[in-house]
Amino acid sequence: MTLDELPTPCLILDRARLDRNLAAMAGALARHGVPLRPHMKTAKSIDVARRALAGQPGGITVSTLAEAEYFAAYGIADILYAVGITPWKLDQVARLNAEGADIAVITDDPPTAAVIAAHPRPPRTLIEIDTGEGRGGVDPGDPLLLELAARLGGCLAGVMTHGGHSYAGRTPAEMARVAEAERAGVTAAAERLRAAGHAVGIVSMGSSPTALAAASLAGITEVRAGVYMFGDLFQAEIGTHGIDDIAVTVLASVIGRRDGQVLVDAGGLALSKDRSTEAAPTDYGYGLVLDRLGQRAFGDTTVRRAYQEHGVIAFDPADPRAGVLGELPVGGRLRISPNHVCMTAAAHDRYYVVDGGGTEIVAVWSRVNGW
Amino acid sequence: MTLDELPTPCLILDRARLDRNLAAMAGALARHGVPLRPHMKTAKSIDVARRALAGQPGGITVSTLAEAEYFAAYGIADILYAVGITPWKLDQVARLNAEGADIAVITDDPPTAAVIAAHPRPPRTLIEIDTGEGRGGVDPGDPLLLELAARLGGCLAGVMTHGGHSYAGRTPAEMARVAEAERAGVTAAAERLRAAGHAVGIVSMGSSPTALAAASLAGITEVRAGVYMFGDLFQAEIGTHGIDDIAVTVLASVIGRRDGQVLVDAGGLALSKDRSTEAAPTDYGYGLVLDRLGQRAFGDTTVRRAYQEHGVIAFDPADPRAGVLGELPVGGRLRISPNHVCMTAAAHDRYYVVDGGGTEIVAVWSRVNGW
Numbered sequence: 199m200t201l202d203e204l205p206t207p208c209l210i211l212d213r214a215r216l217d218r219n220l221a222a223m224a225g226a227l228a229r230h231g232v233p234l235r236p237h238m239k240t241a242k243s244i245d246v247a248r249r250a251l252a253g254q255p256g257g258i259t260v261s262t263l264a265e266a267e268y269f270a271a272y273g274i275a276d277i278l279y280a281v282g283i284t285p286w287k288l289d290q291v292a293r294l295n296a297e298g299a300d301i302a303v304i305t306d307d308p309p310t311a312a313v314i315a316a317h318p319r320p321p322r323t324l325i326e327i328d329t330g331e332g333r334g335g336v337d338p339g340d341p342l343l344l345e346l347a348a349r350l351g352g353c354l355a356g357v358m359t360h361g362g363h364s365y366a367g368r369t370p371a372e373m374a375r376v377a378e379a380e381r382a383g384v385t386a387a388a389e390r391l392r393a394a395g396h397a398v399g400i401v402s403m404g405s406s407p408t409a410l411a412a413a414s415l416a417g418i419t420e421v422r423a424g425v426y427m428f429g430d431l432f433q434a435e436i437g438t439h440g441i442d443d444i445a446v447t448v449l450a451s452v453i454g455r456r457d458g459q460v461l462v463d464a465g466g467l468a469l470s471k472d473r474s475t476e477a478a479p480t481d482y483g484y485g486l487v488l489d490r491l492g493q494r495a496f497g498d499t500t501v502r503r504a505y506q507e508h509g510v511i512a513f514d515p516a517d518p519r520a521g522v523l524g525e526l527p528v529g530g531r532l533r534i535s536p537n538h539v540c541m542t543a544a545a546h547d548r549y550y551v552v553d554g555g556g557t558e559i560v561a562v563w564s565r566v567n568g569w
Numbered sequence: 570m571t572l573d574e575l576p577t578p579c580l581i582l583d584r585a586r587l588d589r590n591l592a593a594m595a596g597a598l599a600r601h602g603v604p605l606r607p608h609m610k611t612a613k614s615i616d617v618a619r620r621a622l623a624g625q626p627g628g629i630t631v632s633t634l635a636e637a638e639y640f641a642a643y644g645i646a647d648i649l650y651a652v653g654i655t656p657w658k659l660d661q662v663a664r665l666n667a668e669g670a671d672i673a674v675i676t677d678d679p680p681t682a683a684v685i686a687a688h689p690r691p692p693r694t695l696i697e698i699d700t701g702e703g704r705g706g707v708d709p710g711d712p713l714l715l716e717l718a719a720r721l722g723g724c725l726a727g728v729m730t731h732g733g734h735s736y737a738g739r740t741p742a743e744m745a746r747v748a749e750a751e752r753a754g755v756t757a758a759a760e761r762l763r764a765a766g767h768a769v770g771i772v773s774m775g776s777s778p779t780a781l782a783a784a785s786l787a788g789i790t791e792v793r794a795g796v797y798m799f800g801d802l803f804q805a806e807i808g809t810h811g812i813d814d815i816a817v818t819v820l821a822s823v824i825g826r827r828d829g830q831v832l833v834d835a836g837g838l839a840l841s842k843d844r845s846t847e848a849a850p851t852d853y854g855y856g857l858v859l860d861r862l863g864q865r866a867f868g869d870t871t872v873r874r875a876y877q878e879h880g881v882i883a884f885d886p887a888d889p890r891a892g893v894l895g896e897l898p899v900g901g902r903l904r905i906s907p908n909h910v911c912m913t914a915a916a917h918d919r920y921y922v923v924d925g926g927g928t929e930i931v932a933v934w935s936r937v938n939g940w
């Protein structure tokens with residue numbers, strides 16, 4: 199099967215780029231001697247997980263219970279479900295753990311900690327620490343930290359933080375500052391708990407930008423990162439991913455043509471409505487237009503408007519690079535680099551895998567979507 | 570099963586509201602004596618289609634071949650695939666038609682028209698007419714119109730247009746003007762083709778706003794509309810749907826609490842990143858927060874930030890209405906009205922159906938996603 203025989207829109211995954219991205223992250227963490235717990239929220243695929251786990255201890259991070267169930271069914275037991283747990287979901291975790299998984303959960307809520315500890319089958323639990331993002335988690339110095347540990351009792355397995363505010367950074371120095379805030383905050387929380395007599399085995403931090411940029415990971419037992427596997431235009435804009443290393447693109451077909459405009463069958467659903475590059479140095483609209491081999495053949499041409507199933511590519515017919523878009527027939531194929539690959543990939547149920555720049559589909563890899 | 574036993578996030582469909590919305594559209598078109606060809610791109614559900622088809626001829630509109638295949642498998646043969654066809658997709662349509670479907674396609678491209686006519690199993694084909702949206706279609710006065718008809722030959726079944734620029738309207742008068750542009754343009758195209766000796770059976774127009782607002786449908790044989798079934802905040806903003814008639818909401822659980830902020834497990838994937846209300850009179854962020862029964866209990870409180878799996882609800886603790894959000898425990902449930910229901914629903918594989926304001930789940934209806 200080749201690119202030209204695929205239904206459109208669909209996802210194309212370049213395995214050679216994926217492997218380069220995996221090697222870059224593994225190398226960055228190997229310098230610190232700290233293992234990776236890859237976050238599968240972006241790829242949501244067992245085939246990608248197996249490659250990301252090469253040379254690592256084997257545990258993963260997930261963002262949904264659907265992911266936990268999918269990966270557990272493929273034999274990955276050590277799973278961190280890194281979204282605040284609720285009592286209802288605790289029962290689902292217990293059911294999966296009874297079937298052989300070993301899913302750990304996170305909380306920053308004392309009543310929930312008490313529910314976990316009182317559960318007939320309590321999972322290992324990490325306390326979520328806020329190291330500056332202001333989304334979830336307790337401050338390392340907050341009295342709640344010790345209350346949470348006391349309520350969790352023997353379920354307490356460690357602490358974790360996520361420096362998602364690294365996404366506001368634009369330079370390696372800014373990323374390194376957020377990484378140090380993560381490291382310093384989460385290790386301070388661990389030390390405070392240890393000083394109070396608690397065993398704290400896991401000290402977990404991470405985001406793709408901070409994992410790559412951290413100057414020190416002293417005191418950290420594992421790093422979590424996900425989007426680095428594929429990369430996207432937003433990651434390229436914040437300087438953590440090469441624009442030519444983006445491993446996942448959307449294959450689309452031309453469905454209409456008029457002066458200076460090509461209509462494709464990848465719209466808001468296939469590309470997502472994510473506009474994260476809007477405030478970045480370069481606004482890529484709904485994605486950067488590439489030729490069907492994934493080459494940047496049309497300069498800075500982007501998808502300017504996105505309807506549910508229609509994407510509108512606007513270009514200057516007089517531009518020597520973009521102008522050739524006007525020669526594509528209806529049915530001609532293009533690829534589109536995504537603003538935010540986690541959002542874009544979630545509309546698709548599989549990856550069609552190519553190896554480098556060729557047209558041959560060398561594999562089809564599954565994804566798990568939903569909740 | 571009740572609302573409180575559902576996995577979150579998930580979609581809740583209020584059947585009583587759906588039925589009211591269906592009756593309103595049926596009533597609006599009955600005044601003109603013009604039938605409806607419901608567009609299933611929003612609901613993507615056979616159960617919704619059956620209700621929307623009550624009292625109508627039985628044909629539907631779809632936006633993907635996955636929808637066409639799904640609805641054909643449930644016995645709906647008369648299907649208009651209302652996105653410009655490509656040669657590759659023509660083969661898929663022919664395969665489905667050979668299995669018993671009667672899928673019609675659209676084109677505005679002369680080479681594609683020739684490919685259709687030369688196909689061993691050509692589908693009925695409508696010429697797409699541009700009546701002001703500027704997305705796809707030929708102008709009614711364009712010489713291409715007659716060229717397309719000549720190339721299609723016996724495959725020509727009619728003409729169609731979509732006044733999607735009605736979404737830029739904000740008053741019934743503006744919607745009525747776009748409706749008249751659709752009507753006048755597509756009937757002019759039909760008359761031009763008839764004058765040239767072509768049989769034009771189908772003269773199709775529509776969008777939810779124009780279907781409701783049209784003053785005249787003279788010369789129109791069918792109207793297409795989809796989002797009216799559910800409605801959303803954007804439709805409410807442009808005045809075509811009551812905010813209390815929105816039939817689909819996202820059920821979410823509280824996963825974190827801090828001063829003036831509630832974290833829920835419905836983020837960018839469950840709500841979509843659609844921000845169509847950003848430029849509307851009221852900016853609803855990533856959705857309007859309702860109580861678990863779907864009541865507007867918290868004033869204008871919205872989801873202000875959306876991460877992949879986290880939604881951040883910001884509220885004023887001193888506000889007598891919104892302040893009660895601070896009393897919700899982790900695990901407490903809320904519902905969120907969507908900005909753009911077509912985008913939001915597409916992340917979910919089913920509807921949990923309630924009937925009016927109750928908590929009982931009276932049915933579970935499937936959806937078809939993807940391509």
